[in-house]
Amino acid sequence: MTATVLARPAPLSRGLRFELVKLVSQWRIRLVVLACWIAPGLFVAAVSQQSTLPVDTLFGRWMHATGWAGALVMLGFAGTWALPLLTSLVAGDVFASEDRLGTWRHLLVAVRSPRRIFVAKTLASLTVIVLMVAGLLVSSVAGGLLAVGNQPLAGLDGHLLSTGDTAARVLLAWVCVLAPTLALAAIGLLGSVLLGRSPMGLLLPALVALALQLAQMLPIPVAVRLALPGYAFISWNGLFTEPAQLGPLLIGIAVGLVWAVVATTLAYVLFLRRDFTSVSHDGIGRRAILAGVLPLAGLLVASVVVIGATTGATASGIDQDKVQRSVATAFAHLYRIQTGQLNRPDVTEAQLGATADCNKGGGKLDPEGAGNDWRCVVSWHLPDTPATGQAVYQLDLTPDGRYMADGDGPKEVNGYFLVHTPAGDAPNPLWQFDGNVDLLANEPKG
Amino acid sequence: MxxxxxxxxxxxxxxxxxxxxxxxxxxxxxxxxxxxxxxxxxxxxxxxxxxxxxxxxxxxxxxxxxxxxxxxxxxxxxxxxxxxxxxxxxxxxxxxxxxxxxxxxxxxxxxxxxxxxxxxxxxxxxxxxxxxxxxxxxxxxxxxxxxxxxxxxxxxxxxxxxxxxxxxxxxxxxxxxxxxxxxxxxxxxxxxxxxxxxxxxxxxxxxxxxxxxxxxxxxxxxAENRELDYRLRTSDPARARTVAEKAPGITVVEDEVVRALVPALDELVTALMRDGIAIRELTPVVSPLEAAFLALTEGSK
The missing domain is CATH 3.40.50.300 (P-loop containing nucleotide triphosphate hydrolases)
Known part of the structure; x- marks a missing residue:
């Protein structure tokens, strides 16, 4: 009797192709991929033509000045809405769809390896998500450059970046947010494996992202803030200061990647433990849901401890000294830009020697932490003038370290008036500006 | 092999x-x-x-x-x-x-x-x-x-x-x-x-x-030896029922339905013919396979 050869599992490349065919054949995936490649460009181009700009979003106020600002506005928007929803749609459904269609047994008989099915599905959803993110980036950059043009961008501390530098940093910022996106995608995979047909599985990444955003709006300690997997959605803006605030960014990326790996591994383990023979399978039992949630809760606690111990950051990360330095730096850079726009003789930041004196709550409160009651008096010198210039700013500082400074006089320095720029009339750059403090920096640099 | x-x-x-x-x-x-x-x-x-x-x-x-x-x-x-x-x-x-x-x-x-x-x-x-x-x-x-x-x-x-x-x-x-x-x-x-x-x-x-x-x-x-229900339609149901009730090996389930093994059924048909009762239909109520299936599966419950 001749021994029959055992059927070998289908190679991974073919399984991946099979999964991609299934994903791309869905109308909603096609529509969303198409939208990712078209809509941001149209949005950026359209907004750039408006007289009112989305100043609530970081870099929104620079959209008339340079086409690169559009891609960063899009990045802020993507981190809040688009990326959580896209990962929900793709990764949150990639396992659950087989439950919904009742095709698990078919797939298992065809592939003959749950491991390869898992890897193929993970890689397929990763491919589609990366394709969508690439679309958002390319489209918003193209829309901005075509509608506004390739001009230098003023960074978050007001210093002008060359166009080449801007391009590199915009690209890098989008690459950085892949880390939290992957974390959300992995949570989506886990939810999809755990919850089966239940719509909760599909919504999980979006819900987690929403919870993370809410947490970032609360005054939580820096170590906790950085340990949340969505922090890189915020900390990419550290790339647009000089020197770049790499500490929070790198920690945010590392946390995102660790979450991606841990959640994917959990999904893998739970998927392999699943029994496909019993007829009525609808996700996995409550115990397994705990098996998915508890390790992630453990990971969160562990990363808080590790980040707290290594950085020594326990408080809000926002203190008087940091705010003063940040406001003074941004003011000096923007003053120089304003000088150019008003056709006055150039001054350097060093000549200005700008300093800021900030207090909170009219000096009655401890000058520490977030709040909209920060007030700063900026002082500077002009080379040929003995008098010291002074200007007042009201700051609205959020717990994530970002602030919006609103000029409170004198009117001819930081009031609202129009200046002539190559891109047309624009509001006085010193009138209102965005900035941030590095939550981790302990010692004054330089 | x-x-x-x-x-x-x-x-x-x-x-x-x-x-x-x-x-x-x-x-x-x-x-x-x-x-x-x-x-x-x-x-x-x-x-x-x-x-x-x-x-x-x-x-x-x-x-x-x-x-x-x-x-x-x-x-x-x-x-x-x-x-x-x-x-x-x-x-x-x-x-x-x-x-x-x-x-x-x-x-x-x-x-x-x-x-x-x-x-x-x-x-x-x-x-x-x-x-x-x-x-x-x-x-x-x-x-x-x-x-x-x-x-x-x-x-x-x-x-x-x-x-x-x-x-x-x-x-x-x-x-x-x-x-x-x-x-x-x-x-x-x-x-x-x-x-x-x-x-x-x-x-x-x-x-x-x-x-x-x-x-x-x-x-x-x-072919498993098992009594089956048969529908029996004749020209004179009342007399046929009397004959069937007297015949050996035949159980009358209800009007025009009898339960029997095949040999007893054969004898019943002959008896009816002898009495001048015409047979219009003689069929199993459920197919033999189905009957066997029902008997076997119900028996095991």
């Missing part, structure tokens, strides 16, 4: 938690044989078919598929195809794309994999480029069969393949299965329709609550 059995199962047991789904199951399926698996809902048919497909491994007993002992889940030999719980189809793909995706997954060129022939055999050529999302259950069943044909199976496992089929669809499926069996493929199919099993299968295994209550040729099942 030149060729191994398509299926050789001895003492197969399988439980899910405390529920014993299969209890000491023996099953032999020869190449070229169409073997019917019948039983009430929850008898373990789907579980057994799942084991044959390699979706799971038995807790106990020995299972050989195409001569290869199965020791782990998904360890099935080449040449096993089929489906349990309905065919697996992706509604966003057309019928042809479903088959092509499957052929490519198995490493075959979609153009030369015989997709058109398979679609033609199950009578789906006209809808080959329609999305399967709009297919009826019968069409899905036939497409599932076409998918199995692509692999040129030597053991075909089908779960309720005639569900939802219209008469034309049934004819297509029967033709395909008969041709496969003639080519030496062993086929195991489950059904709850005895007429289906009667037309297609040469052997049948009846499962009830996880146990085999009968296994063998259909003729043996029908």
């Amino acid at each position: 030149d060729r191994p059995l398509a299926v050789r199962a001895r003492g197969i047991t399988k439980s899910f938690g405390e529920v014993i789904a299969l209890d000491e199951i023996d099953l032999d399926v020869a190449p070229g044989q169409i073997h019917g698996l019948v039983g009430p809902n929850g008898a373990g048919k789907t579980t057994l078919l799942g084991l044959l497909l390699g979706l799971a491994v038995a807790d106990g007993g020995k299972l050989e598929i195409l001569g290869t002992p199965i020791r782990r889940a998904l360890d099935a030999p080449d040449g096993v195809a089929g489906f349990v719980d309905g065919p697996g189809l992706y509604p966003s793909l057309t019928a042809r794309q479903n088959l092509a995706a499957l052929a490519t997954l198995r490493g075959r060129d979609a153009r030369s994999a015989g997709i058109d022939e398979a679609l033609d055999q199950v009578g789906l050529t006209d809808v080959a480029d329609d999305r399967t999302g709009g297919f009826s259950l019968g069409m899905r069943q036939r497409l599932g069969l076409a998918a199995a044909l692509l692999t040129e199976p030597r053991l075909l496992v089908l779960d309720e393949p005639s569900n939802g089929l219209d008469p034309i669809g049934t004819r297509h499926v029967h033709r395909v299965l008969t041709a496969l069996a003639a080519g030496g493929t062993g086929i195991v199919l489950s059904s709850h329709r005895m007429d289906d099993v009667e037309t297609l299968c040469s052997e049948v295994t009846i499962l009830a609550t996880g146990r085999v209550v009968f296994s063998g040729p259909l003729s043996k099942l029908a």
Whole structure:
């Protein structure tokens, strides 16, 4: 009797192709991929033509000045809405769809390896998500450059970046947010494996992202803030200061990647433990849901401890000294830009020697932490003038370290008036500006 | 023996938690044989078919598929195809794309994999480029069969393949299965329709609550010595009833229905003729197979 050869599992490349065919054949995936490649460009181009700009979003106020600002506005928007929803749609459904269609047994008989099915599905959803993110980036950059043009961008501390530098940093910022996106995608995979047909599985990444955003709006300690997997959605803006605030960014990326790996591994383990023979399978039992949630809760606690111990950051990360330095730096850079726009003789930041004196709550409160009651008096010198210039700013500082400074006089320095720029009339750059403090920096640099 | 059995199962047991789904199951399926698996809902048919497909491994007993002992889940030999719980189809793909995706997954060129022939055999050529999302259950069943044909199976496992089929669809499926069996493929199919099993299968295994209550040729099942209910219509029902009540070996169940073994029935017919009562109809109330099935499965409950 001749021994029959055992059927070998289908190679991974073919399984991946099979999964991609299934994903791309869905109308909603096609529509969303198409939208990712078209809509941001149209949005950026359209907004750039408006007289009112989305100043609530970081870099929104620079959209008339340079086409690169559009891609960063899009990045802020993507981190809040688009990326959580896209990962929900793709990764949150990639396992659950087989439950919904009742095709698990078919797939298992065809592939003959749950491991390869898992890897193929993970890689397929990763491919589609990366394709969508690439679309958002390319489209918003193209829309901005075509509608506004390739001009230098003023960074978050007001210093002008060359166009080449801007391009590199915009690209890098989008690459950085892949880390939290992957974390959300992995949570989506886990939810999809755990919850089966239940719509909760599909919504999980979006819900987690929403919870993370809410947490970032609360005054939580820096170590906790950085340990949340969505922090890189915020900390990419550290790339647009000089020197770049790499500490929070790198920690945010590392946390995102660790979450991606841990959640994917959990999904893998739970998927392999699943029994496909019993007829009525609808996700996995409550115990397994705990098996998915508890390790992630453990990971969160562990990363808080590790980040707290290594950085020594326990408080809000926002203190008087940091705010003063940040406001003074941004003011000096923007003053120089304003000088150019008003056709006055150039001054350097060093000549200005700008300093800021900030207090909170009219000096009655401890000058520490977030709040909209920060007030700063900026002082500077002009080379040929003995008098010291002074200007007042009201700051609205959020717990994530970002602030919006609103000029409170004198009117001819930081009031609202129009200046002539190559891109047309624009509001006085010193009138209102965005900035941030590095939550981790302990010692004054330089 | 030149060729191994398509299926050789001895003492197969399988439980899910405390529920014993299969209890000491023996099953032999020869190449070229169409073997019917019948039983009430929850008898373990789907579980057994799942084991044959390699979706799971038995807790106990020995299972050989195409001569290869199965020791782990998904360890099935080449040449096993089929489906349990309905065919697996992706509604966003057309019928042809479903088959092509499957052929490519198995490493075959979609153009030369015989997709058109398979679609033609199950009578789906006209809808080959329609999305399967709009297919009826019968069409899905036939497409599932076409998918199995692509692999040129030597053991075909089908779960309720005639569900939802219209008469034309049934004819297509029967033709395909008969041709496969003639080519030496062993086929195991489950059904709850005895007429289906009667037309297609040469052997049948009846499962009830996880146990085999009968296994063998259909003729043996029908001939098992068992009293059956017969409908008896005559020209004079009242007198016929009196005759029947006096006849040995006959039980009158109700008006025009008697229960008897075949020899006693023969005597009753002669007696009625003698009394000048004309017989207009004498038929089993349920088919002998169905009666056997009902008797066996109800007895085990």
